[in-house]
Amino acid sequence: MINIENLTKIFDTKQGVVTAADHITMQVPEGEICVLLGPSGCGKTTTLKMVNRIVTPTSGRVLINGEDTTQQDTVTLRRNIGYVIQQIGLFPNMTIAENISIVPKLIGWNKKRYTKRASELLEMVGMDPGTFLKRYPNELSGGQQQRIGVIRALAADPPVMLMDEPFGAIDPINREVIQDEFLKLQRLLKKTIMFVSHDIDEAVKMASRIAIFREGKLVQYDTPDDLLSHPKNDFVKGFVGSDRALKRLQLVTVEEVLETETAVVKMNDSLSQALVKMDDAGYERAIILVDDARRPVGYISRSVAQANQGDCSKHYANLRSVVRLEDNLRTVASKMFTHDATWLPCVNSEGILEGCVTQRGITRHLGATYKAVQ
Structure with missing residues (x-):
């Protein structure tokens, strides 16, 4: 000291x-x-x-x-x-x-x-x-x-x-x-x-x-x-x-702003089920698709789910990026801007989904500490 x-x-x-x-x-x-x-x-x-x-x-x-x-x-x-x-x-x-x-x-x-x-x-x-x-x-x-x-x-x-x-x-x-x-x-x-x-x-x-x-x-x-x-x-x-x-x-790390209550769909879920889950969770644009081990493999967009029928396994898009718990928000923001994304899935060291980090969550976290000085 x-x-x-x-x-x-x-x-x-x-x-x-x-x-x-x-x-x-x-x-x-x-x-x-x-x-x-x-x-x-x-x-x-x-x-x-x-x-x-x-x-x-x-x-x-x-x-x-x-x-x-x-x-x-x-x-x-x-x-x-x-x-x-x-x-x-x-x-x-x-x-x-x-x-x-x-x-x-x-x-x-x-x-x-x-x-x-x-x-x-x-x-x-x-x-x-x-x-x-x-x-x-x-x-x-x-x-x-x-x-x-x-x-x-x-x-x-x-x-x-x-x-x-x-x-x-x-x-x-x-x-x-x-x-x-x-x-x-x-x-x-x-x-x-x-x-x-x-x-x-x-x-x-x-x-x-x-x-x-x-x-x-x-x-x-x-x-x-x-x-x-x-x-x-x-x-x-x-x-x-x-x-x-x-x-x-x-x-600030991803772990500090992580939204852990993340709705997901699986391969054998139908697109209509995906829409219901999106509505229930308040997701406007998409929902994450995971495998049986809860590893994210893609996402189902709302527009695709509304325009098609069948299982999610036939209509998903590949994820463009994921983040990890230890990543800082600067890394997250860079990935969001690069891929024009408002949210990103977060995985642990074994690739299993831990939750999502969102632009809204980041803004809320940073804004909370500014209130005393604004």
């Missing part, structure tokens, strides 16, 4: 006194990611660097797992905090194995232990140790180097990590891949992380909590969902963007 209490930094410059961070107070719970956001010069990077004393605070204090960092030796403090920067900072004259092992060596790990750790970390980010351990940084792509920068910070298994725009210099495709890999690592390792970013979309995706800074002050500190649904003032509203409802889509 990171506790920041009234942390302040004042710089005496040629232009005068500048308060870069003004009595910042916040808490990052153990195992969570806190993203610091705000315009350039707002104090977020200064706040980050005061945690490991790259910048010395003017006043206030930082406690890591209850221990005041001012009582610790600076070198020891920094060796126990993983640090990742945008420029990566790999040593070009060292192999990847040597780069990863720098801190473990410094704190006294033996060769067998730090070599094993380097191999384990490479495997975690999808890089074959046999291929990459003996290579040098200039033999790697930018994305691969960034992965090494991240796992190097994890090498000595620090409880806390600081990340200063770690993915900012990577192209959008690789950035998303590395973000996803990092989130997988975080679910496994559960580090306590402070993370500076300029990108609200990155913050919403990565963060457990988001801190919005302005002119050295902490303006709002909240979960991504609360920040987007209840921005504190016009500055925060403007910073997160007018499309904040759309940003919230990636924070």
Whole structure:
């Protein structure tokens, strides 16, 4: 856990006194990611660097797992905090194995232990140790180097990590891949992380909590969902963007909006039965067709059922898409727009129907949390 209490930094410059961070107070719970956001010069990077004393605070204090960092030796403090920067900072004259092992060596790990750790970390980010351990940084792509920068910070298994725009210099495709890999690592390792970013979309995706800074002050500190649904003032509203409802889509899973009481028909049901079931359920356009194991295989449209006779098995259309319980609503919305659909069936890992997600259900869920601020 990171506790920041009234942390302040004042710089005496040629232009005068500048308060870069003004009595910042916040808490990052153990195992969570806190993203610091705000315009350039707002104090977020200064706040980050005061945690490991790259910048010395003017006043206030930082406690890591209850221990005041001012009582610790600076070198020891920094060796126990993983640090990742945008420029990566790999040593070009060292192999990847040597780069990863720098801190473990410094704190006294033996060769067998730090070599094993380097191999384990490479495997975690999808890089074959046999291929990459003996290579040098200039033999790697930018994305691969960034992965090494991240796992190097994890090498000595620090409880806390600081990340200063770690993915900012990577192209959008690789950035998303590395973000996803990092989130997988975080679910496994559960580090306590402070993370500076300029990108609200990155913050919403990565963060457990988001801190919005302005002119050295902490303006709002909240979960991504609360920040987007209840921005504190016009500055925060403007910073997160007018499309904040759309940003919230990636924070909500299908399981949270799933309509489980879904009417279905089977192969041997008649089209007239399908119409009755549609009417009873209030379905205007179609009903799902399932097999005997309740796996969706298609749908019967109202227009087809009205114009024909016979069994559903002879008149169904194939499903164009399905979603899963763990999918976020951004994925769902994309599929709905792609296929001009107002609903999609949801299946579990075995392909069995769990229910449906609808545009109306999504709108209802998002709208409910806005009522307090509209």
